[in-house]
Amino acid sequence: MKMKYLISVASLAISCLSMNPVLAHGDAKPQHGGIVQMVNDLSFELVAQADGATIYLMDHEKPMVTKGITGKLTVLQGSNKTETDIKEAGGNTLRVMGVKLGKGDKLVAALSNVGGKTMTVRFTIK
Structure with missing residues (x-):
């Protein structure tokens, strides 16, 4: 009985050592110097600009x-x-015009027709 227990524990320990870590889809690092948020496996990067975002x-x-x-x-x-309003701007970009964004601002982007779904993305300017 003791030998079966030791074999079970050893098998469990070996299986834990050989497990692969779970990786998320993408690394959520900004590619354009903005703020990245993930929603439903999609990443949204908001880049503030002088005339909008x-x-x-x-x-x-x-x-x-x-x-x-x-x-x-x-x-x-x-x-x-x-x-x-948020409007498509070609490629993989959406544009927001006529808004000045600054530190501490909280933003909520309510998007329609993202792969046939409606999504809400929240950002905070730091």
């Missing part, structure tokens, strides 16, 4: 075409709240 979409580290995607960006700046 660009959002880049990636699906498993490959650019995702934004054709047909629309939405609204809600920006919370302290007690002020503004909404701006």
